[in-house]
Amino acid sequence: MNKKLLIFIFFLVSLLFVTCGKQPSKLETQKAPLAETTPLTIWWNRGYYLEEDEALQKVITEWQEKTNHKVELLFFCEDDILQVGIDALAKGKP
Secondary structure, X not given: OHHHHHHHHHHHHHHHXXXXXXXXXXXXHOOOOHHHHOXXXXXXXXXXXXXXXXXXXXXXXXHHHXXXXXXXXXXXXXXXXXXXXXXXXXXXXX
């Protein structure tokens, strides 16, 4: 009885290894990661002072240089950002 159970477990484990080994990983089939091909879009409330916006732009510029990823920074006033978000969701591009 124990010998049959051991053979059955061995068969299941070997079947598991064979099936997992045959499937290509998703990373191998992908040509270019999405993060490298599309810019990061940031929606930001426009600051009350110009220095706030300049500081944010400086941080983003430094991050772009460090990571080699592009950023699209969009400033909105507080009254407009809600409507822009609703419009983007309606278009399917949040």
